[in-house]
Amino acid sequence: LIRGSFSGNGTAFAGRSMDIRRFFYLIWENSRRLKDVVVENKDFESLILQYDREDAFIYCDPPYYEAECYAVEFPKKDHHRLHDVLTRCEGFVMASYNYCDYICELYQDFYIFRTTRPNSMSLIAGSEYEEVVMTNYDPRVGQVGYQPSFFADNEDERYQLIHEPNNLNQQEERK
Numbered sequence: 549l550i551r552g553s554f555s556g557n558g559t560a561f562a563g564r565s566m567d568i569r570r571f572f573y574l575i576w577e578n579s580r581r582l583k584d585v586v587v588e589n590k591d592f593e594s595l596i597l598q599y600d601r602e603d604a605f606i607y608c609d610p611p612y613y614e615a616e617c618y619a620v621e622f623p624k625k626d627h628h629r630l631h632d633v634l635t636r637c638e639g640f641v642m643a644s645y646n647y648c649d650y651i652c653e654l655y656q657d658f659y660i661f662r663t664t665r666p667n668s669m670s671l672i673a674g675s676e677y678e679e680v681v682m683t684n685y686d687p688r689v690g691q692v693g694y695q696p697s698f699f700a701d702n703e704d705e706r707y708q709l710i711h712e713p714n715n716l717n718q719q720e721e722r723k
Contacts, residue, residue, distance in 0.1 A: 592626075593633045604639030612646035631655060640685050647678035652711065658682040660711035681707065 588595060596606055610630055611622035631654050634641045641658075645651045652660055660682050667677040688709075 593629055596633050596637065600637045600639050602638045604637075606634070606637060606639055606641050608634065608641075608643040610643070610645065613648055613651050615646040615648070627651070627654065634658075634684065637684065641683060642687075643682045645680050645682070647680050651680060655680075655682045656711065657713045657715055658684055658711075659686055659709065659713060661687075661707040662710045663707050680710075686712075 590598075592608070592610075596608075600606060608630065610627070611620065613624075613627055630643070634643060635657060643655075643658075647662055660680050663679055663681060664676040665679060667675040
């Protein structure tokens with residue numbers, strides 16, 4: 549269903565026939581790739597707290613704030629709960645969101661980087677969507693222990709730093 553739907557949303561479909569059997573190999577490929585993966589269905593707060601530890605890397609891609617239509621509800625209070633639990637994490641945290649003033653204000657205690665990506669939901673060729681990536685560590689400094697970086701090098705221009713947290717002393721203690 550996802551392969552035949554517009555933008556993979558499962559609600560709008562192209563009017564063409566499709567032989568589902570030609571996709572069976574994907575089931576086997578993904579089955580092998582995911583054989584050691586644990587899939588859990590829990591509230592995000594209890595899941596994050598369960599797996600958080602000093603050497604953990606936690607990535608969150610929550611429903612974007614007032615931007616897109618989702619099948620699940622994620623009200624403003626959940627955006628606050630997510631921020632609050634991520635702020636308390638011992639491990640390395642990265643979250644991505646749509647770019648908006650509300651989210652940038654909420655995550656003032658994180659490094660915030662602005663970037664763009666192609667907007668696959670747009671009917672306009674070349675359309676881009678603005679996003680922010682927030683971290684509780686400085687990803688520009690490269691690997692320090694388990695610290696992940698999304699920069700190919702220190703000059704990566706795809707990500708523009710738009711905010712550094714004021715609590716840099718806490719950040720330095722993580723090293």
